[in-house]
Amino acid sequence: MRPADVATILEDVIDPELGIDIVSLGFLYSISVDDSAVAIDMTVTSPNCPMADAIAAMVANRLARSCEGREIALEMVTEPGWEIAMADRSALQKLGIVRN
Amino acid sequence: MTGVRVRESPPLGVIAPFFLAAPLGLAIAGFILMRVDDTAFLAVNIPHLVAATHATVLGWLTLAIMGAIYQLGPSVFGGHLVSLRLARYQFIVHIASVVCFIPAIYTWNTYWMAGAGVGVVISFILFLINAIPAIAWFRRGSMPRMFISVALLFLIAGASFGITYVGDLEHGWFPITQGRLSGHAHLGLVGFLALVLMGVSYQTVPMFQVVRRGAARFERPVLIITTVAASSGALIFMTDPPPLVRVGIAIALAAGPALWIADVVRMLRSRSRRMLDVHTRATVVSLAFLVAAIVVGIAAAGGEALSPGGQPARLQLAYGILAIGGWGVSTLIGSSFKIVPFLVWNARYLHLAGREPVPSIADLSSERWNHATLGLHSLAVAVLAAGALGGQLAVVHIGGLLLAGAGLSHSLALVSVVFHHPASRASDSAPMKGLTT
Numbered sequence: 001m002r003p004a005d006v007a008t009i010l011e012d013v014i015d016p017e018l019g020i021d022i023v024s025l026g027f028l029y030s031i032s033v034d035d036s037a038v039a040i041d042m043t044v045t046s047p048n049c050p051m052a053d054a055i056a057a058m059v060a061n062r063l064a065r066s067c068e069g070r071e072i073a074l075e076m077v078t079e080p081g082w083e084i085a086m087a088d089r090s091a092l093q094k095l096g097i098v099r100n
Numbered sequence: 101m102t103g104v105r106v107r108e109s110p111p112l113g114v115i116a117p118f119f120l121a122a123p124l125g126l127a128i129a130g131f132i133l134m135r136v137d138d139t140a141f142l143a144v145n146i147p148h149l150v151a152a153t154h155a156t157v158l159g160w161l162t163l164a165i166m167g168a169i170y171q172l173g174p175s176v177f178g179g180h181l182v183s184l185r186l187a188r189y190q191f192i193v194h195i196a197s198v199v200c201f202i203p204a205i206y207t208w209n210t211y212w213m214a215g216a217g218v219g220v221v222i223s224f225i226l227f228l229i230n231a232i233p234a235i236a237w238f239r240r241g242s243m244p245r246m247f248i249s250v251a252l253l254f255l256i257a258g259a260s261f262g263i264t265y266v267g268d269l270e271h272g273w274f275p276i277t278q279g280r281l282s283g284h285a286h287l288g289l290v291g292f293l294a295l296v297l298m299g300v301s302y303q304t305v306p307m308f309q310v311v312r313r314g315a316a317r318f319e320r321p322v323l324i325i326t327t328v329a330a331s332s333g334a335l336i337f338m339t340d341p342p343p344l345v346r347v348g349i350a351i352a353l354a355a356g357p358a359l360w361i362a363d364v365v366r367m368l369r370s371r372s373r374r375m376l377d378v379h380t381r382a383t384v385v386s387l388a389f390l391v392a393a394i395v396v397g398i399a400a401a402g403g404e405a406l407s408p409g410g411q412p413a414r415l416q417l418a419y420g421i422l423a424i425g426g427w428g429v430s431t432l433i434g435s436s437f438k439i440v441p442f443l444v445w446n447a448r449y450l451h452l453a454g455r456e457p458v459p460s461i462a463d464l465s466s467e468r469w470n471h472a473t474l475g476l477h478s479l480a481v482a483v484l485a486a487g488a489l490g491g492q493l494a495v496v497h498i499g500g501l502l503l504a505g506a507g508l509s510h511s512l513a514l515v516s517v518v519f520h521h522p523a524s525r526a527s528d529s530a531p532m533k534g535l536t537t
Binding site (some may be wrong): 014016017019045046048049050057059060061064065084087097 | 374
């Protein structure tokens with residue numbers, strides 16, 4: 001399993017409030033994978049995001065399903081803070097910032 | 101990392117009743133306004149208007165604010181409720197008291213007003229026992245917490261004057277002049293409601309609109325100016341000052357909310373979420389009503405000289421409608437359409453998310469219904485204000501009907517969220533990848 005595979009898996013995780021997947025939103029800062037663990041540094045829109053706990057739980061649950069046998073190490077970070085520039089074009093379209 | 105601890109939230113069964121029952125207060129206010137006669141244009145302290153005001157303020161706004169504080173306290177401000185059972189009992193005491201208080205005011209039965217008023221005060225005391233530790237009262241580190249902490253002091257002051265006036269109506273200790281009534285009203289309206297609404301918005305607007313940090317600049321000045329203006333202004337109002345002084349107080353009372361408007365506009369302009377949802381629209385609508393309320397309020401403070409048709413209460417009535425019904429209620433309609441689905445989603449689907457397909461928060465409610473409710477309410481407020489300013493009783497009655505419809509629609513919309521059926525919604529939402537997993 002490569003970091004890109006983990007990112008693909010996490011495209012299934014949709015921010016319940018925004019309705020956009022966390023990969024498109026640019027929440028994932030780093031993914032590292034080895035034989036025993038998957039380690040992820042990620043963020044959410046703001047330190048006061050009401051869905052932060054929920055999104056962290058969703059990521060952990062989703063990875064637990066697909067990465068059996070590996071330990072999941074999830075770090076929620078605030079620095080650098082999330083910026084809209086981190087989102088990809090599809091997320092920007094759904095947020096209404098750019099047109100289709 | 102997060103400042104929001106959803107797992108610390110009280111159970112949905114404790115919070116939801118506050119939000120579901122609250123809009124019924126608005127509906128009752130609407131029905132009462134359908135029955136007012138043209139004395140409403142001569143004096144705002146007639147039974148029908150006092151009853152409609154208290155149905156809106158105690159029935160709708162305060163009930164929703166109580167639910168929001170019980171929710172925000174543990175999850176956002178790091179406090180805790182003393183007792184969930186106490187919160188449930190407090191809800192029952194509040195509902196029973198308000199249900200008795202409004203008809204007592206409507207029929208001007210001072211004996212029952214006194215009895216039910218004591219019930220409302222008991223409800224406030226029970227609420228404060230839970231709310232003070234829930235928000236970690238006056239602990240440093242959060243401006244929204246400071247807004248709510250100060251607002252609770254104004255709640256105590258406003259309720260103290262209110263129950264004193266009710267006792268005075270029964271026992272005749274002193275005359276309740278227009279100024280004394282105005283002092284009590286502004287302790288509640290500006291001191292309690294405005295501070296809570298502004299403080300909570302500094303938390304919820306960035307949260308729901310994905311606003312970049314540092315967009316709001318005036319939190320501290322808004323709190324200080326509004327606190328000083330509301331406390332000193334209410335006391336000066338109670339001395340029945342001349343019109344020029346009243347206008348000065350009105351301008352001072354408006355200064356904090358005016359700065360807050362500037363902050364909210366800045367926050368909305370810097371939001372990352374550009375799609376207009378019901379919360380965004382409600383925020384914009386409420387700002388428009390607040391601007392109108394400020395203008396009409398300052399004119400109303402001028403008294404008869406500025407009042408159309410020589411009927412002094414027309415401006416005051418329009419001011420109350422725009423401030424309470426327009427600003428306050430619109431703000432809380434927008435917030436409740438965010439908060440209640442959020443609570444329901446966390447209660448029903450958080451433990452399933454990531455394990456199986458679950459609906460998104462937006463799937464829990466009908467955006468169309470939410471917008472229709474907001475639109476109906478906005479229309480009702482505009483019609484009521486126009487009727488008051490124009491001195492047209494029939495228009496006021498139509499506005500009352502629309503307001504009642506908005507209150508019922510809002511209540512039913514929230515009920516549909518709380519009793520949302522997962523299968524019916526999830527199956528509407530296309531493929532698994534489109535669902536929150």
